[in-house]
Amino acid sequence: MFCRQGFTGASIDEIAAEACVSRQTVYNHYREKENLFTAVVEDVMDRANAMLFTTLSTFPEKPDNLEDDLVAFAVRLSHNCICNQDGKFLRKLVLSEGERYPHLFESWRQHGPGKIGTALAALFARLVHKGLLQIDDFDVAARQFLALVNADLQMNTLFGVTPTEAELETAARNAVRTFMRAYAPAQVNALAVKTA
Amino acid sequence: MFCRQGFTGASIDEIAAEACVSRQTVYNHYREKENLFTAVVEDVMDRANAMLFTTLSTFPEKPDNLEDDLVAFAVRLSHNCICNQDGKFLRKLVLSEGERYPHLFESWRQHGPGKIGTALAALFARLVHKGLLQIDDFDVAARQFLALVNADLQMNTLFGVTPTEAELETAARNAVRTFMRAYAPAQVNALAVKTA
DNA sequence: GTAAAATTAGACACCATTGTCTAAAACGTC
DNA sequence: GACGTTTTAGACAATGGTGTCTAATTTTAC
Numbered sequence: 001m002f003c004r005q006g007f008t009g010a011s012i013d014e015i016a017a018e019a020c021v022s023r024q025t026v027y028n029h030y031r032e033k034e035n036l037f038t039a040v041v042e043d044v045m046d047r048a049n050a051m052l053f054t055t056l057s058t059f060p061e062k063p064d065n066l067e068d069d070l071v072a073f074a075v076r077l078s079h080n081c082i083c084n085q086d087g088k089f090l091r092k093l094v095l096s097e098g099e100r101y102p103h104l105f106e107s108w109r110q111h112g113p114g115k116i117g118t119a120l121a122a123l124f125a126r127l128v129h130k131g132l133l134q135i136d137d138f139d140v141a142a143r144q145f146l147a148l149v150n151a152d153l154q155m156n157t158l159f160g161v162t163p164t165e166a167e168l169e170t171a172a173r174n175a176v177r178t179f180m181r182a183y184a185p186a187q188v189n190a191l192a193v194k195t196a
Numbered sequence: 197m198f199c200r201q202g203f204t205g206a207s208i209d210e211i212a213a214e215a216c217v218s219r220q221t222v223y224n225h226y227r228e229k230e231n232l233f234t235a236v237v238e239d240v241m242d243r244a245n246a247m248l249f250t251t252l253s254t255f256p257e258k259p260d261n262l263e264d265d266l267v268a269f270a271v272r273l274s275h276n277c278i279c280n281q282d283g284k285f286l287r288k289l290v291l292s293e294g295e296r297y298p299h300l301f302e303s304w305r306q307h308g309p310g311k312i313g314t315a316l317a318a319l320f321a322r323l324v325h326k327g328l329l330q331i332d333d334f335d336v337a338a339r340q341f342l343a344l345v346n347a348d349l350q351m352n353t354l355f356g357v358t359p360t361e362a363e364l365e366t367a368a369r370n371a372v373r374t375f376m377r378a379y380a381p382a383q384v385n386a387l388a389v390k391t392a
Numbered sequence: 393g394t395a396a397a398a399t400t401a402g403a404c405a406c407c408a409t410t411g412t413c414t415a416a417a418a419c420g421t422c
Numbered sequence: 423g424a425c426g427t428t429t430t431a432g433a434c435a436a437t438g439g440t441g442t443c444t445a446a447t448t449t450t451a452c
Contacts, residue, residue: 006292008204011439022400027441096202096292109351140348140370147347151339155305174336181378207409218430223411399448410437418429 002040003089007033007097041093041104045111048086055080056119066132067180074149074172081116083153083162091157117142134185141183148175198236199285203229203293237289237300241307244282251276252315262328263376270345270368277312279349279358287353313338330381337379344371 001010001018012033016023030036055076063069081087090108098105120142127133135141152171156163163171197206197214208229212219226232251272259265277283286304294301316338323329331337348367352359359367 004295006202008202008439012441013439023440024401024442025399028398031441033440092291095288099200137370143347143350144344144370144374147343147350148340151343152336154339154343174333174340178340178374178378182374183377204409208411209409219410220412220431221429224428227411229410393452395450395452397448397450400446402444402446404443405441407440408438411435413434414432416430416432418427420427421425422423 002037003085003092007037007100012036038101038104041090042107044086044089045108048081048090049111049115051080051084051086052116053119056116056123059123063127063132066127066184067176070176070179071169071172074145074175075168078149078153078163078168078172082150083157083168088157116146120145131185133183135183141179144182145175145179148179151175198233199281199288203233203296208232234297234300237286238303240282240285241304244277244286245307245311247276247280247282248312249315252312252319255319259323259328262323262380263372266372266375267365267368270341270371271364274345274349274359274364274368278346279353279364284353312342316341327381329379331379337375340378341371341375344375347371 001015004010012023012026015036016026019026026036030039055073058076059073060069094105094108117139121138124133124135124138124141124145128135128138133141149172150157152174153163153168156167197211200206208219208222211232212222215222222232226235251269254272255269256265290301290304313335317334320329320331320334320337320341324331324334329337345368346353348370349359349364352363
């Protein structure tokens with residue numbers, strides 16, 4: 001409800017009705033609307049974080065085909081963390097009510113994109129160490145990877161349309177291809193060109 | 197005011213006070229709040245579009261040093277169209293009230309990012325024609341360019357902090373470096389590596 | 393089965409906001 | 423300077439929301 005209508009747009013009455021509970025019960029649990037709101041946000045954030053780390057752990061320790069593995073990973077990432085309801089809610093929230101709730105906002109920044117960024121950077125560092133990538137700044141590369149994955153989906157997510165599996169796939173493939181061209185060692189790219 | 201507080205958050209009284217005008221005058225001009233709102237949005241959109249096209253026209257017809265020109269262009273783009281108040285407003289708006297005003301939303305989609313995307317794609321097509329870039333899908337490249345430029349700034353813009361000129365510059369340089377590595381013809385990259 | 397705790401429906405005061413109305417004031421034009 | 427138009431301040435009803443209260447009902451625990 002907060003997701004769909006924002007903080008002021010969601011009335012306690014509607015929320016209570018949606019929860020099949022009386023308004024008074026809501027007030028019994030959370031003294032006031034703000035408490036309910038922050039509780040919801042924190043819950044959504046925790047769930048999103050959990051989802052994020054399970055997704056991160058799916059990346060194979062010894063990549064078989066780096067490009068394909070990265071594509072599959074990007075698909076899972078956007079599917080689980082970016083295009084789902086929670087992710088959209090959080091981004092929307094931060095944008096619309098971020099200035100009103102600075103501490104929520106800060107907490108999101110550190111637990112959300114902050115964590116995903118550092119975790120991705122660590123993954124890339126491992127891949128560099130194995131000679132599969134050539135990256136000078138891991139943090140920049142991580143941000144760019146996320147940005148590229150989002151590039152094709154941004155319009156859809158803003159639109160409120162959840163992209164189809166096929167759109168997700170091509171978006172991921174476009175992103176990874178560009179990423180690999182920019183960050184794969186020369187011989188890997190040469191090989192890719194030769195096989196193409 | 198709509199920008200800072202959203203549609204419902206901004207009261208007519210406050211708006212009238214800010215405009216140094218009585219509430220009744222507002223109602224005389226725009227029969228109701230929604231009309232005022234859509235008028236504001238359209239005005240902001242028009243201004244943003246004008247700004248965008250003047251920015252696009254600054255790109256040199258015969259690039260001297262492509263990488264530097266792209267960096268300068270990216271800096272101007274983020275400065276004029278992405279990080280300024282209007283751009284932030286529009287993104288925020290689309291995200292928070294997009295579902296409530298589908299026609300506004302659609303109009304934004306076509307006149308905002310739609311136009312910037314196709315215009316950028318056209319620019320890249322010219323650069324490819326001159327042999328300065330090697331791109332298979334112009335639209336994808338345009339979206340990726342924008343995404344990369346935003347990659348380092350997203351956090352700042354969400355935070356509400358306007359990045360310093362130096363941050364803008366490094367963000368643009370990171371973006372363009374990756375973009376060039378992915379899309380510059382082999383000999384250009386080889387040259388860049390040699391000179392580095 | 394009973395007592396304590398939680399939940400419910402509904403009424404309520406309170407507040408902010410929208411949009412209307414009116415009479416007075418300011419403005420512009422000739 | 424006079425007349426038509428616009429603006430203004432303030433009052434006003436209507437609406438919809440928050441948070442409180444109460445008395446009745448249900449659930450839970452023992």
